[in-house]
Amino acid sequence: MVTNITSFGRSGLSDWLMQRVSAVILAVYTVFIVAFLLFNPDLDYYAWSGLFNQTWMRIFSLLAFVALAAHAWIGLWTVTTDYLKSTRLRVGVQAVIILGIFVYLVWGIQILWGA
Amino acid sequence: MYKAVNSKRPVNLDLTTIHFPLPALTSIAHRITGVILFVGLIFAFWALGKSLSSPAGFDAVSDVLANNFLAKFIAWGLLSALAFHFVAGIKHLLMDVDIGVTLEGGVQKAQITVVVSAVLIILAGVWVW
Numbered sequence: 161m162v163t164n165i166t167s168f169g170r171s172g173l174s175d176w177l178m179q180r181v182s183a184v185i186l187a188v189y190t191v192f193i194v195a196f197l198l199f200n201p202d203l204d205y206y207a208w209s210g211l212f213n214q215t216w217m218r219i220f221s222l223l224a225f226v227a228l229a230a231h232a233w234i235g236l237w238t239v240t241t242d243y244l245k246s247t248r249l250r251v252g253v254q255a256v257i258i259l260g261i262f263v264y265l266v267w268g269i270q271i272l273w274g275a
Numbered sequence: 276m277y278k279a280v281n282s283k284r285p286v287n288l289d290l291t292t293i294h295f296p297l298p299a300l301t302s303i304a305h306r307i308t309g310v311i312l313f314v315g316l317i318f319a320f321w322a323l324g325k326s327l328s329s330p331a332g333f334d335a336v337s338d339v340l341a342n343n344f345l346a347k348f349i350a351w352g353l354l355s356a357l358a359f360h361f362v363a364g365i366k367h368l369l370m371d372v373d374i375g376v377t378l379e380g381g382v383q384k385a386q387i388t389v390v391v392s393a394v395l396i397i398l399a400g401v402w403v404w
């Protein structure tokens with residue numbers, strides 16, 4: 161059996177499920193943020209930061225950022241393995257993608273709990 | 276030269292007569308919008324971080340989104356990519372639960388995906404401008 165060492169869960173079925181679960185989390189988070197902005201057209205800093213000061217909102221956001229990391233990796237892994245046939249190029253691009261995902265994750269945590 | 280197929284079979288290389296079926300186009304667009312969103316997240320994270328940093332930061336973000344054409348265009352572009360990716364994703368979830376997994380159903384769902392996301396993209400444009 162050929163096993164792929166760069167896929168998210170080392171198994172296609174696991175990746176498939178994680179892609180769906182993370183997609184649903186991101187969909188719910190997206191609808192929530194868009195609805196919040198639509199229902200608060202005169203939003204100011206205090207209402208906006210008040211929302212993100214709530215513990216549940218920070219946890220919800222962190223959940224979305226973690227889901228984003230998994231979702232982005234599974235999706236971009238699929239795209240890179242489909243189109244980049246040169247192993248050297250593919251692994252190089254995938255390394256940049258992983259670094260990017262890591263930066264987003266740290267950036268997101270810093271926004272949620274930073275100064 | 277080794278030939279894997281019988282060379283006497285008809286060959287059609289007239290590119291004007293070859294086209295992708297609609298489900299193939301929505302599939303590739305789903306991938307393209309995914310890549311766009313991954314790169315475009317830089318702007319989303321910047322806006323979130325800046326708007327939460329201070330009242331002045333919040334005003335800076337709302338000001339650029341209210342007055343800067345390029346910022347509006349990027350916001351609309353990302354919302355459009357998000358809308359399409361979202362709708363095409365729902366289509367995938369429907370296929371996962373065996374809804375419309377036929378040739379006709381696939382074309383129909385691709386058509387619905389295009390129409391619904393086109394409506395959302397127009398609404399996003401109205402929202403941004």
